[in-house]
Amino acid sequence: MFIKVVNPNTTWSMTATIEACARAVAGPGTRVEAVSPTMGPPSIESHYDEALAVPGILTEIEKGERDSVDGHVIACFGDPGLDAARELAGGPVVGIAEAAMRAAAVLGRGFSVVTTLARTTGRAWDLAHRYGMRDACRGVHACDLPVLALDSDPDACRIVTEACLDALSEDGSDTMVLGCAGMADLCAHISAEIGVPVVDVVAAATLTVPSLVTMGLATGKRGEFATPPPKRYAGLLDGFTTGG
Amino acid sequence: MFIKVVNPNTTWSMTATIEACARAVAGPGTRVEAVSPTMGPPSIESHYDEALAVPGILTEIEKGERDSVDGHVIACFGDPGLDAARELAGGPVVGIAEAAMRAAAVLGRGFSVVTTLARTTGRAWDLAHRYGMRDACRGVHACDLPVLALDSDPDACRIVTEACLDALSEDGSDTMVLGCAGMADLCAHISAEIGVPVVDVVAAATLTVPSLVTMGLATGKRGEFATPPPKRYAGLLDGFTTGG
Amino acid sequence: MFIKVVNPNTTWSMTATIEACARAVAGPGTRVEAVSPTMGPPSIESHYDEALAVPGILTEIEKGERDSVDGHVIACFGDPGLDAARELAGGPVVGIAEAAMRAAAVLGRGFSVVTTLARTTGRAWDLAHRYGMRDACRGVHACDLPVLALDSDPDACRIVTEACLDALSEDGSDTMVLGCAGMADLCAHISAEIGVPVVDVVAAATLTVPSLVTMGLATGKRGEFATPPPKRYAGLLDGFTTGG
Amino acid sequence: MFIKVVNPNTTWSMTATIEACARAVAGPGTRVEAVSPTMGPPSIESHYDEALAVPGILTEIEKGERDSVDGHVIACFGDPGLDAARELAGGPVVGIAEAAMRAAAVLGRGFSVVTTLARTTGRAWDLAHRYGMRDACRGVHACDLPVLALDSDPDACRIVTEACLDALSEDGSDTMVLGCAGMADLCAHISAEIGVPVVDVVAAATLTVPSLVTMGLATGKRGEFATPPPKRYAGLLDGFTTGG
Amino acid sequence: MFIKVVNPNTTWSMTATIEACARAVAGPGTRVEAVSPTMGPPSIESHYDEALAVPGILTEIEKGERDSVDGHVIACFGDPGLDAARELAGGPVVGIAEAAMRAAAVLGRGFSVVTTLARTTGRAWDLAHRYGMRDACRGVHACDLPVLALDSDPDACRIVTEACLDALSEDGSDTMVLGCAGMADLCAHISAEIGVPVVDVVAAATLTVPSLVTMGLATGKRGEFATPPPKRYAGLLDGFTTGG
Amino acid sequence: MFIKVVNPNTTWSMTATIEACARAVAGPGTRVEAVSPTMGPPSIESHYDEALAVPGILTEIEKGERDSVDGHVIACFGDPGLDAARELAGGPVVGIAEAAMRAAAVLGRGFSVVTTLARTTGRAWDLAHRYGMRDACRGVHACDLPVLALDSDPDACRIVTEACLDALSEDGSDTMVLGCAGMADLCAHISAEIGVPVVDVVAAATLTVPSLVTMGLATGKRGEFATPPPKRYAGLLDGFTTGG
Structure with a gap:
């Protein structure tokens, strides 16, 4: 089993x-x-960043297909390019927001999300609606740390922990989702601190892929997610291809 | 890792x-x-059957806890007793309807469910609403076979296959869910026949448990799903206990 | 007219x-x-309690049918066993949560629910969704009294009244629903205290039954709620029957 | 007990x-x-008719208040003027669409509505949404008879019956609602013909009023439905008053 | 282009x-x-006022049709009589609440509404639901000024501004809608004060009409909004006509 | 007034x-x-095409800002890049799907969409949900013409017209939306053929921009849609900038 995480x-x-x-x-x-x-982009903190991340993601999915990976994970909480990636890939493609929300939903009635900058909470809500989590998602909270500060700011773990405590108190949720791939290494520590299950978004998606592959399941290809019609892309994107 | 399937x-x-x-x-x-x-009940084909199945399920969850299982699967498409089981169990408890719908949702925009008797479709819709699948679930279709006929009727596979083809044509779905644990062994064959991914409900739930356990995740216990307050149950149910 | 209240x-x-x-x-x-x-159970304060209450409820519905009652009320705010009871009974079966929410909805734009323990609020929300009251139900609030303390705690009425006042102030509702059959005798007093209509859940359900009977209405039996297929239930539940 | 039906x-x-x-x-x-x-208007078959019916309805509510009625019924399936009537009246005001939909919802998972002209189905859907019946209402079907033809057309009962059969077959509903006060006298006959419960809209509303009055319940008056601020209405409507 | 604003x-x-x-x-x-x-009514501050405003509005729509106006605006935030007016008019009829909410929705993820008396907020929520703005509308807030005080109270602008600031802080919205035609002249000033776009409801509706007319668009007349069947209205309303 | 249409x-x-x-x-x-x-891409017929269209769109928005345009239109029915474009632009940015759906919603209770290939209907439904049009949008129908065939296929107009007639008959809608910028020149002809208003998506968006500009309105910039934090984009996208 070979899983590629983008x-x-x-x-x-x-x-x-x-x-x-x-x-x-x-x-x-x-x-x-x-x-x-x-x-x-070096980090994704706006719709603009996300839009510019997508072509690179799709290139990696293409490469993954050529390398015969069994499935892909897209490791940004906005699940950028997920639909397009599902068109390209033969195996399953799992976004970390989708996987994490679905995991959290199995663990109780409601979960809270703590993410990075406030400007990204709208996108998280978009995804919650799309994935049917409008009721299960009790709140999306920003800790106001930029993505790369998660790594560089010595107070990052404390700041995220405090945001989690505030979120729990406000939302009355059963579980937490840390809404950024860069927070994945904080989950165990924070779960111990706050006393509720904390979903590691990277782990949730990574474990979803082999489960689907073991069942012989992949994206349904009879309609919307069939391989895109091949065409020639202009300008900088010349060279992009759906693999045909 | 020890998984108990009820x-x-x-x-x-x-x-x-x-x-x-x-x-x-x-x-x-x-x-x-x-x-x-x-x-x-010998099979679950009504709300009444489901209600009478639940005490037995909970007894098995109790036993599973005493046997230190890591997690439980409840293997009936009505997900009977799921909330109560989550109160009892320390580890994750996964219903096959919930697991299958969440797996199907990752594989495309919409799925169809084919189940047994028409009278059970209402319960399937209830669950679809509860799990946030009101839009992803494109249709719930009965094949009009009683549960136990899945095993005894030599035409069962053909009948279910035809119901799947009708459902796909009506719903325009990307994937199928066979909405009965007794259909689990038909999935591979039917998927080959109809040319779309078919989610094996038992497999989907069984694989969800070790994923959650590996992540150290279990039902959130800070509120609704805490161990129930111990009390003495009367009559036939004397002897039931939450384990305390 | 003969109404049985369970x-x-x-x-x-x-x-x-x-x-x-x-x-x-x-x-x-x-x-x-x-x-x-x-x-x-002696009181219903968890999903587990509710699950274990259902077989006994259904036995009483069965007896009611043999006694030719005109209709049944199920008098617990979780409306336990309601679907199964509707399969068994020839006449209408009314849950107190359903009846009370529907009565409250006729009295204004929104109502608040005050119930017993916080762990039961999730179930109340489940029912609000199921009955189409997601918007009309403005809040479900716990007063943190166990069910049986409603009777034994001399401060019960004061505590519930205060929870009602907090709920009204937070939710801006037009009316109150006291979400426990054990609070039925507090309604008149609390309504006088807080100055808004307070729906007595037991009364609301009890009055719904004769209205339906007078109109010659009962549960529709052409599909989901037809009498369940008769079968032999095993173990402790041997002896349960759908009456056929 | 004195009920005024408008x-x-x-x-x-x-x-x-x-x-x-x-x-x-x-x-x-x-x-x-x-x-x-x-x-x-002599009959209500458009939004325009409904709008012009409302001042007359409100005059009757006003008179009812002066006559100390205990409650009012508004007997048109569009529930015209219901919010305004609730502001005026001290007792409960019940619309026939609201009462009938709430009664039907207690009798099964879904109901179908058969009404008069196709152009009125939009209003029925509006009400279904407003009353939280978006899921319970499985279809609104026109029989294409004008309101007054219900009385004059000798084929009216047959035409409505056929529309009911078509609706049941298409919607798979448990019960029927005949969506016009002028169909109230057809319910018993049609129910016998089609074999499912048929809600008499006039009866449903008429029986709701004494139930509410018996419980001491009326419209909540602390906010939106308080008596309107008195003011002088101009032109033809000079003389209208909120009773102050 | 001739636009009539009622x-x-x-x-x-x-x-x-x-x-x-x-x-x-x-x-x-x-x-x-x-x-x-x-x-x-001299101002619209209740459902009763709104109901009594509608016949006069419709008379003006009728006159507008005779005067061959290209389109109408109904300039009250409850959008009174909108459906009936659309039946009467050949050209587009635009309500200020609808137009303003649709404009606000294009300017960000969510908007807040500040309106006059608290008792009118329910109607604003009704419209938000009807127009698909349940998620986009983040809050409806009353400033507790009667409609006519907007003109007479020297503190009106300050009071509305403060309500806007409170609303923004509570709702986290991107834009504001001032929910009363009488606030239209405050928009520019308040936008400058609070630093977010403020939608002038009258302007939004007024500009929608010529856009639709330029595209050759008007209310679809094939069903619900066809000219109402002509009939004779009784009593005070004798003389009302759909123009035939 | 200077409007740039991308x-x-x-x-x-x-x-x-x-x-x-x-x-x-x-x-x-x-x-x-x-x-x-x-x-x-030369045409947008998949999520992949759409993803690869976005960087080019954003470059044009950037150029538009430097050229001091008053507002932008994004002229593809998937509204690609809309959120990111709103972050970049000082003035309003209007997508043709959003503008057309909002215009259609003002013209009746429901509209139907006819678009190109079946695989794009999912995206149209995504947008309908996002814009609050889940109820107003009665159906999304493919005519199965590739985008560029709209121009080259001599039968294009007839094929689209037939799809419209089928859609109207199935959906019972009041109006039509032709869901592709390449269909804009067919609207007048098809409206005459089918006898219902047909919204020209390009016109609807183009007319929305000056309306917003005239009101002094633009995207709210206090949160999610503020100018993105400037950063250096790697690889092919080096040179992209948010304009700072």
Whole structure:
């Protein structure tokens, strides 16, 4: 079993952390490889960043297909490019927000999300609606740390923990979701601090892929998610291809 | 890793099929045991059957806790007793309807459910609403076979296959869910026939448990799903206990 | 006209209170009888309690059918066993949560619910969703009194009243619903205290039954709520029957 | 107990039918009086008709208050003027659409509505949404008879019956609602023909009023439905008053 | 291009303000005329006021049709009589609440509404639901000024501004809607004060009409909004006509 | 007034048609310029195409800002890049799907969408949900013509017209939306054929921009849609900038 984890931003130190979190949960027979695209933003903190991350993500999905990976994870909480990636890939493609919300929903009636900057909470709500989590998602809260500060700010863990406590108290949720791939390594510590299950978004998605593959399941290809009609892309994107 | 699968009906031949399906997907290090309760209905085809199945299910959850299982699966598409089981169990408890719908949702925009008797479709819709699948679930269709006929009727596979084809054509779905634990062994064959992914409900739930356990996740216990206050149950139910 | 009120718990002192409240609103030509099942929990404060209450409720519905009652009330705010009871009974079966929410909805734009323990608020929200009251139900609030303390705690009425005042102030509702059959005798007093209509859940359900019977209406039996297929229930539940 | 039923149109023969249906279900101690306003349309078949019916309805509510009625019924399936009437009246005001939908919802999972002209189905859906019946209401079907033809067309009963059969077959509902006060006298006959419960809209509303009055319940008056601030209305409406 | 703006209340000073706001945004080739009906309330602050405003509005729509206006605006935030007016008019009819909410929705993820008296917030929520704005509308807040005090109270602008600031802080919205035609002249000032876009409800509706007319669009007339069947209205309303 | 219309695909003949449609409705004082990006797909018929169209769109928005345009239109029915464009632009950015759905909603209770390939209908439903049009949008129908065949296939107009007639008959809608910018020039003809209003998506968006600009309104910038934090984009996207 070979799972490719795409960190949609170009910060390889974060990619390394993500890979470590993914490998920590993958079974012994599972090969996990995390990459950053060669193009795109160093962190995703706006719709603009997300839009510019997508072509690089899709290039990595394309490469993954050529490398015969069994499935992909897209490791950014906005689940960027997920629909397009599902068109390209033969195996399952799992976004970390979708996987984490679905895992959290199995653990109780409601969950809270703590994410980075306030400007990204709208996107998280969009996804909650899309995934049918409008009621299960009790709140999306920003801790006001930029994505890369999760790594560099010595107070990051404390700040996220406090945001979690505030969220729990306000929302009355059963579980927490830390809404950024860069927070994956904080989950165990924070869960111990706050006393509720904390879903590691990277782990949740990484574990979803082999489950689907074991069942022989992949994206349904009879309609919307069939391989896109091949065409020639212009300008900088010349060279993009759906693999045909 | 020890997973207990509770088949809520008392038909042990069906329990054996369920166990085989569950073991077929569980990893080598995972012990899977399927049981039927000692009390309850031979099949679940009404709200009444479901109600009478629940005490037996809860007894098995109780036993599972005493046996230190890591997690439970409730293997009936009505997800009977799920909330109560989550109160009792320390580890995750996963219903096959919930697991299957969440798996199907990751594989496309919409799925169709084919189930047994028409009278059970209302319950399936209830669950679809509860799990946030009102939009993703495109249709719930009965094949009009009683549960136990799935095993005894030589035409069962053909009848279910035809119901799947009708459902796909009517709903325009990307994937299928076979909404009865007793259909689990038909999935591979039907998927080959109809050309779309078919979610095996038993497999989907069985694989969800070790994923959650690996992440250290279990039902959130800070509120609604805390162990119930201990009390003395009267009459036939004397002897029931929340384990305290 | 003969109405049977089933108090799903086994505490007969509470059954007596419920019967008094029901009789207080029933017309002179209406016979009202309240009972507790011979098996089940002394109070319902968890999903587990509710699950174990259901077989006893259904036994009482069965007996009611043999006694030719015109309709049944299920007098616990979780409306336990309602769907199954509707399958069994020829006449209408009314849950107190459903009846009370529908009555409250006719009295204004929004209502608040005050119930007992916080762990039961999730179930109340489930019902609000199921009954189409997601918008009309403005809040579900716990007063943190166990069910049986409503009777034994001399401060119960004051505590519930305060919870009502907090709820009104927070929710801006037009009316109140006291979400426990054990609070039925507090309604008049609390309504006078807080100055808004307070729906007595037992009365609301008790009055719904003769209205339906007068109109010649009962549960529709052409599909989901037809009498369940007869089968033999195993173990402790041997002897349960759908009456056929 | 004195219940005033306002037929919002000015066709007194229809008012007489409505009064008969209402009296047929009211208890012996209940006085029921049906009236038509002195101004307005002879039948309500458009938003325009409905708008012009409302001032006359409100005049009758005003008169009812002066006559100390205990509660009002508004007997048109569009529930015209209901919010305004609730502001004016001290006792409960019940619309026939609201009462009928709430009664039908207690009798099964879903109901179908058969109404008069196709152009009125939009209004019925509006009400279904408003009353939280978006899921319970499975279909709104026109039989394409004008309101007054219900009385004059000798085929009316057959036409409505056929529309009911088509609706049941298409919607798979448990019960029927005949969505026009002028159909109230057809319910028993049609129910016998089609074999499912048929809610008599006039009866449903008429029986709701004494239930609420018996419980001491009326519209909540602390906010939106308080008596309107008194003011002087200009032109033709000079003389309208909120009773102050 | 000739646009008729109907101020549903009879306070001509407010009509003059509305006309000025409408003309300020209409293009040079557009004739704008605002009127008050000859019957109805001096201000609309209850469902009762709104109901009594509607016949006068419809008379003005009728007159507008005879005067061959290209489209109508109904300038009260409850959008009174909108459906009926759409039946009468050949050209588009635009309500200020609908137009303003749709404009606000294009400017961000969520908007807040500040309106006059608290008792009118329910109607605003009704409209938000009807127009699909349940999620986009983040809050409806009363400033507790009666409609006519907007003109007479020297503190009106300050009071509305403070309500806006409170609303923004509570709701986290991107934009504001001032939910009363009488607030139209405050928008520019308040927008400057609070630093977010403030939608002028009168302007939004006034500008929608010529856009629709330019595209050759008007209310769809094939069903619900066809010209109402002509009939004779009784009493005070004798003389009302759908124009036939 | 200067409006820039971005056709997200690189087919300049289609851009010319779009520009003609936009200019046909823009007032005399309004300058309209339509462009295609220098990179991206020749037509948008998949999530993949859409994803690859977005960087080019954003480059054009950036250029538009430097050219001091007053507002932008994104002229593809998937509204690609809309959120990101709103972050970049100081003035309003309007998507043709959003504008057309909002216009259609003002013209009746429900509209139908006819679009190109079946695989794009999912995206249209996504947008309908996002814009609050889940109820107003009665159906999304494919005519099974590829985007560029709209121009090259001599039967295109007939095929689209037939799809419209089928949609109307199935959905019972009041109005039609032609869900592709390449269909803009067919609207008038098809409206005449089918006898219902047909919303020209390009015109609807083009007319929304000057309305907003006239009111002094633009995207709210206090949160989610503030200018994105500037950062350095890697690889092919080096050179992208938020303009700071």
